[in-house]
Amino acid sequence: MTDEALIVLENVNKWFGPLHVLQDVDLSVARGEVVVVIGPSGSGKSTLCRAINRLEPIDSGRIIFDGQALPAEGRELARLRSEVGMVFQSFNLFAHKTILENVMLGPVKVRKEKKAVVQDRAMSLLERVGIANQAEKYPAQLSGGQQQRVAIARALAMQPKALLFDEPTSALDPEMVGEVLEVMTSLAREGMTMVVVTHEMGFARHAADRVVFMADGQLVEQATPDEFFANPRSDRAKDFLSKILTH
Amino acid sequence: MNVLIDKFDVFAGGFWLTLQICVLAAIGALILGAVVAVLRISPVPPLRAVGTAYVTVFRNMPLTVVMFFAAFALPALGSNADFLRIPGLDVVFTRLGTDLPYFRFALIALTLYTAAFVCEALRSGINAVPPGQAEAARSLGLTFGQNLRYVVLPQSWKASIVPLGSVIIAMIKNSALIGFFGVVGDLSQSADQLTSAEGYAFIPVAIGISIGYLIMTVPLGALLDRIERRQAVAAR
């Protein structure tokens, strides 16, 4: 069982009206694997990421998580989502709850765990991402980098089987990017299964097991980071890399 | 102006009846409107369709027509609106001393009509909550109900409260119609009674009933202004 891939997308298609955003996408992510998705803006990276926990329903094809096809909207889907953490570009911390409450909400309400147990775990997660001393503050009182680290702790509090990141550092001031990538890199080292949409090529090089390049709704190529950055095969990828690496 | 003193008991009685129907209709409309709002944002398409249909019908139909249906169509269908005699509500009606079918018809019409606007006021508050909040909650595995209860509603009620207040003020004024649909003794019907049947001058009577409505609406409006100011300060 354990050598079976954790996330499998088979022949996935998705349209936004006339726009074919995901075109026959096949992707499989093994347990413990870190897959970085890169590609030009508008190529469908966010949609792909959001399709995995069905925040975006697909039109055809299959998505299988941990051996089970994604169920339709309802309790079963909610349970599955609780096993897939998601970190958004805009953090999306609950604005009316303190940092600690943000981290505790899922385990207490979704998993019905005891508050005391959850609080201990939440505090040690906040410790881990370096925000324990801000536990009683509200999200708006924290910097972007701190908020995003809380968002990661909130996702981890559910003890998920996989984490999805949709451009987690794109909304951050440059000096805060490092602190978030550091947390992500340490998760990757510990064997967390991760799908990461990012423009941080440094992270892709050092933390990814595989780089997936997307353009116009298609997975154009996939390779190990060394191979991809040294020898991109497709013209689209070469073009894309030449644009971002000249900066 | 003597009428205000001579017939003070008529004005007071009218005020009392109008207040009763408004309080009951407001409670009914808030409950029903909340249910319709939940339907309208529900993830289940048929439920959404029901909610949308409700709002489309009752928001776009004149209240007079809704009243007409309640006061004439229900009796034609053989109903005295006795279905409102559920335990609890029943006790309220008997206490009021105005337990006539027309009172119930008017109450039904006012509630159904106002609920559509309550629904939209609640929804405008919900729409003011950034979509990322509900999305983050869904991605944690919260169900639709948990999402509303723990994440969306605690953030949306603030943005709903001022539009809701305006809906209730409009409802109080709309209640002036009930006198034309068989309800005897509310503020506006009392005015009609005093001027056309008892021959009192129109202007003093109009002043009297205006005072009656203003006693209900002005404090509510002032309260809303206060809430709005406080929110503006808090948002700064």
Ligand SMILES: Nc1ncnc2c1ncn2[C@@H]1O[C@H](COP(=O)(O)OP(=O)(O)O)[C@@H](O)[C@H]1O
């Ligand atoms: N909810 C939506 N409705 C309509 N079009 C959308 C929606 N979300 C994304 N799109 C479009 O789909 C395409 C892919 O979007 P997205 O997955 O966000 O790309 P990326 O994350 O790679 O920038 C874009 O052209 C975008 O404009």
Ligand SMILES: [Mg+2]
């Ligand atoms: Mg995107």
